Amino acid sequence: MNRMKKLVIGILAHVDAGKTTLSESMLYLSGKIRSLGRVDNRNAFLDTHELEKLRKITIFSKQAIFEFADAQITLLDTPGHVDFAAEMERTLNVLDYAILVISGADGVQGHSKTLWRLLERYCIPTYIFINKMDQDGTDRQKLLAQLKKEFDEGCVAFDEGLSQHFDEQLAMGDESLLEIYLDTGQIGLDHIRQAIKARKVFPCYFGSALKLQGVEEFLEGLAIYTVQPGYPIEFGARVFKISRDDQGNRLTHLKLTGGSLKVKDLLTNGEWEEKVNQIRIYSGEKYELVGEAEAGSVCAVTGLTQTRPGEGLGMEKGVRKPILEPVLSYQIRLPEGYDVRQFLPKLRLLEDEVPELNIVWDEQLQEIQARIMGDVQVEIIQSLIQKSFGVDVQFDTGKILYKETIANAVEGVGHFEPLGHYAEVHLLLEPGERGSGLEFAVICPEELLAKNWQRLVLTHLAEKTHIGVLTGSPITDLKITLVSGRAHLNHTQGGDFREATYRAVRQGLKEAESVLLEPYYSFQLEVPEQMVGRAMTDISNMHGSCTIAESHGGMTTLVGSAPVVTMRNYHREVAAYTRGQGSLFCFVAGYRPCHNAEAVIASIGYNSERDVDNPTGSIFCSQGAGFSVSWDKVKEYMHLESYLQARSAPGQDEPDQARSPERTPGRSTADFDAWDADFEHDYFEQAVFANKGKRNSWNRRKLDTQNEIAAKRRPAELKNSRQGEPKEMYLLVDGYNIIHAWPELQKLAEGNLDTARTKLLDRLCSYQAMKKCLVMVVFDAYQVPGHQESVSDYHNIKVVFTKEAQTADQFIERFANEHQEKYRITVATSDSLEQLITLGAGSVLLSAEDLFKELEHVKQQAAEANNEAPKRSFLGDSVDSETRAQIESLRDEG
Numbered sequence: 001m002n003r004m005k006k007l008v009i010g011i012l013a014h015v016d017a018g019k020t021t022l023s024e025s026m027l028y029l030s031g032k033i034r035s036l037g038r039v040d041n042r043n044a045f046l047d048t049h050e051l052e053k054l055r056k057i058t059i060f061s062k063q064a065i066f067e068f069a070d071a072q073i074t075l076l077d078t079p080g081h082v083d084f085a086a087e088m089e090r091t092l093n094v095l096d097y098a099i100l101v102i103s104g105a106d107g108v109q110g111h112s113k114t115l116w117r118l119l120e121r122y123c124i125p126t127y128i129f130i131n132k133m134d135q136d137g138t139d140r141q142k143l144l145a146q147l148k149k150e151f152d153e154g155c156v157a158f159d160e161g162l163s164q165h166f167d168e169q170l171a172m173g174d175e176s177l178l179e180i181y182l183d184t185g186q187i188g189l190d191h192i193r194q195a196i197k198a199r200k201v202f203p204c205y206f207g208s209a210l211k212l213q214g215v216e217e218f219l220e221g222l223a224i225y226t227v228q229p230g231y232p233i234e235f236g237a238r239v240f241k242i243s244r245d246d247q248g249n250r251l252t253h254l255k256l257t258g259g260s261l262k263v264k265d266l267l268t269n270g271e272w273e274e275k276v277n278q279i280r281i282y283s284g285e286k287y288e289l290v291g292e293a294e295a296g297s298v299c300a301v302t303g304l305t306q307t308r309p310g311e312g313l314g315m316e317k318g319v320r321k322p323i324l325e326p327v328l329s330y331q332i333r334l335p336e337g338y339d340v341r342q343f344l345p346k347l348r349l350l351e352d353e354v355p356e357l358n359i360v361w362d363e364q365l366q367e368i369q370a371r372i373m374g375d376v377q378v379e380i381i382q383s384l385i386q387k388s389f390g391v392d393v394q395f396d397t398g399k400i401l402y403k404e405t406i407a408n409a410v411e412g413v414g415h416f417e418p419l420g421h422y423a424e425v426h427l428l429l430e431p432g433e434r435g436s437g438l439e440f441a442v443i444c445p446e447e448l449l450a451k452n453w454q455r456l457v458l459t460h461l462a463e464k465t466h467i468g469v470l471t472g473s474p475i476t477d478l479k480i481t482l483v484s485g486r487a488h489l490n491h492t493q494g495g496d497f498r499e500a501t502y503r504a505v506r507q508g509l510k511e512a513e514s515v516l517l518e519p520y521y522s523f524q525l526e527v528p529e530q531m532v533g534r535a536m537t538d539i540s541n542m543h544g545s546c547t548i549a550e551s552h553g554g555m556t557t558l559v560g561s562a563p564v565v566t567m568r569n570y571h572r573e574v575a576a577y578t579r580g581q582g583s584l585f586c587f588v589a590g591y592r593p594c595h596n597a598e599a600v601i602a603s604i605g606y607n608s609e610r611d612v613d614n615p616t617g618s619i620f621c622s623q624g625a626g627f628s629v630s631w632d633k634v635k636e637y638m639h640l641e642s643y644l645q646a647r648s649a650p651g652q653d654e655p656d657q658a659r660s661p662e663r664t665p666g667r668s669t670a671d672f673d674a675w676d677a678d679f680e681h682d683y684f685e686q687a688v689f690a691n692k693g694k695r696n697s698w699n700r701r702k703l704d705t706q707n708e709i710a711a712k713r714r715p716a717e718l719k720n721s722r723q724g725e726p727k728e729m730y731l732l733v734d735g736y737n738i739i740h741a742w743p744e745l746q747k748l749a750e751g752n753l754d755t756a757r758t759k760l761l762d763r764l765c766s767y768q769a770m771k772k773c774l775v776m777v778v779f780d781a782y783q784v785p786g787h788q789e790s791v792s793d794y795h796n797i798k799v800v801f802t803k804e805a806q807t808a809d810q811f812i813e814r815f816a817n818e819h820q821e822k823y824r825i826t827v828a829t830s831d832s833l834e835q836l837i838t839l840g841a842g843s844v845l846l847s848a849e850d851l852f853k854e855l856e857h858v859k860q861q862a863a864e865a866n867n868e869a870p871k872r873s874f875l876g877d878s879v880d881s882e883t884r885a886q887i888e889s890l891r892d893e894g
Helices: 019-029 050-055 082-094 110-121 140-150 164-173 175-184 189-197 215-225 340-353 375-389 451-463 494-511 529-541 570-577 597-604 631-637 643-648 672-689 696-712 716-720 735-741 743-751 753-771 808-819 832-840 848-867 881-893
Strands: 005-013 062-068 071-077 097-103 126-131 155-157 202-206 236-244 250-258 260-262 266-268 273-275 278-283 286-290 292-294 298-302 312-314 328-333 360-362 367-372 403-406 410-416 423-431 438-442 478-487 514-528 545-552 555-563 583-593 618-622 625-629 728-734 774-779 790-794 797-801 823-828 844-846
Touching: 005 019, 005 082, 005 110, 019 062, 019 071, 019 097, 019 126, 019 215, 062 215, 062 278, 071 215, 082 110, 082 236, 082 250, 082 375, 082 583, 097 110, 110 140, 110 514, 110 583, 126 140, 126 215, 140 155, 140 202, 155 164, 164 175, 164 189, 175 189, 189 215, 202 215, 236 340, 266 312, 278 292, 340 367, 340 375, 367 375, 403 423, 410 494, 410 631, 410 643, 423 494, 423 643, 438 451, 451 478, 451 494, 478 494, 494 618, 494 631, 514 529, 514 545, 514 597, 529 545, 529 555, 529 570, 570 583, 618 631, 625 631, 728 735, 728 753, 728 808, 735 743, 735 753, 735 774, 735 808, 735 848, 743 753, 753 774, 753 797, 753 848, 774 808, 808 823, 823 848, 844 848
Parallel strands: 005 071, 005 097, 097 126, 126 202, 155 202, 410 618, 438 478, 728 774, 728 823, 774 797, 823 844
Antiparallel strands: 062 071, 236 250, 236 312, 250 298, 260 292, 266 273, 278 286, 278 298, 328 367, 360 367, 403 514, 410 423, 423 478, 514 555, 514 583, 545 555, 618 625, 790 797
16 A cells, blocks of 8 residues: 655735635545635634634634645645735745645736745745636636746646647746657656656646635646655754644644654754653644654644744754845834833743744833834734733834945954954955845865864854944845954964954944945735826835836736835825725835935934944954954954955965064064964963952052053054043942852852842942942843843942843943043953953953952951041040049039
């Protein structure tokens, strides 16, 4: 007995093309359901959610399993509305084949083209069902010609039966099939299957799903011409969706791409490991619990808390990022009296299911923001929040999400060299094709930078959303190539290349000619013929462009593109001036240069050089002290030859990448070995003479001296910025670092952390009272979900608790950078990297031990001052005995 082939097939369509009706017909003819459901009747097998029944549209992707002939098919139904395109795209990661439904009455519509491009991008073999052919005015040949024109010449009608004409149509779509046809006079079944699998042929079927016309022939075609994929023995799975059942259990929906999965198996993505509690096979609303699922199965598992859509498990590596993404950002407004910090974690639960929301707390604006595809999705999200949490939230009108790119090739240089650390990275930034996103490459010779460091640089490039320098928007359409770099044998650590890589990107963007991009809509506008002039004028005023696609039955169809910001609400105007006769369909067509860039840049007001989280400059080191160099001076200090300059030098084919570091101001060594010795000397000198014995005040003088030496080695403007009137001292204390570095406080913290905190704060209050300096203690709330940055007074000192995902050293670094011109800042910490960054920023450093001794020294001074204070004197102590007797007699008489 032949085993049934197992297929995962997704069904996609432009909204109202009849996708759900076709799904119902397929399930009915296969015997899966006994009666046909209807969207209008709210009884469709797959549209089970209350919101779907209310809206009469598909909102969430769901699955049904049915058998036909020798095939077991898992059908994944996806949303057709453009606002839920991201939900649809997530299912593409797990499909073996796809069904694209086209309305025979409307032909190829705007969103259908987007779906086709996605299927092409994901390399998914595709069947096409042309629906609603029972309606008047549909033309089979005209539609087939349109499919060939808009999609591919390989679109071939498969419902006409096998014939010579059929073979000829197949042969015209692919050269290899043409050769077979010319050699043999026919094309065999296996060749047809392989051509479909390779996306060279696209079977087309015509019919009416509502009347069950052509659906059975379509099912037979799926059974005959599909091929089951081969799966490896090793376990692998790809996650495509996260949801929750009625009891609130988190469900991870995935497809097994290899091996098998059993209950209680441990799953991992390489970073976490969790156990599977249940395996559910869903079909509509119902599911079956199984003990094991094999490769090719689509299932939902419980027990996993850290999975994300697009993520690979087992042999499947990485996270596949979606192509479609929201272009609008909305503020979520809570009812009066609700605590944002408490509600934010609840919204993050919703983000699990709708990851493109990208829920964020904007500290500067003090608001919750979410990314949303459109107005319909706004209403759905509001309903989901109300149902899940019982809160009626409101959304503002939304704002555009901009992006940035560059117009010319530049070389970005990043250098990170606080004392004891070293990394230099050179990146070639080149403009990419529109819509290409970010591409990373390496052409750096391994004799310059070892392979492991090169891989680390690529990791750091890919791990972060890099932002531009015009508005702080994400960058895109760039090719970033690692062309040169250098590590130090003894002093380079992994974090050094992260810093150098980030700074190289930013330095390159500052040098480049940046371009602001805005999202554009492609649109299809249908209006009465007499209103074409009004429509074209409107589009021109919206900085868009259009052409007349066709005129028929008194209606004219315009197609074109326009900025999202100008067209996003135009559908309301269309409905008004056409009195409901017109229709507008828009879908996001990518990003293009902004039509009013100067105005947008001015309104956003972003200053790249004051963004301390994304520095544009670099840190260099000289004689044991790190110092900052602004982006426009970095190339005067860099240690490696410029890749672009060397490549353009006359008579030099390949650049001599390794250059002498002697161009760095203050360095006189002629080669890297000599520089290395100089580096070792600086490092050894600091290690030997700093932080030794009874030397708190001396230590500060030493550090000041080193900072002055470093300043002399900087350009004049950097040095002069340090000169001026004496500044007030500001002591910044990394609270938890000090607590865990002092044995006394560490022991207290083991029993009660609050007690240890209070003890430290009390001691610092006493210190401030004696020294009369400003004191701020920073505590880390990095892992506290939803925590917002707070600053409060504790007697005479300031206490800070950082926001979620911000460490104390990040806060201290930012504060020191922002206030170094106003205060003489001293940082107390024993965090080695924080110490190095502190020195590099020009602040004075105190280790935990130094701070303890400083506080003890001040405490001792206070005690000595108290002991030496004059005792209280009394008048009786200064008179003789005779006078004292007279005074006593007077008192007795009184």
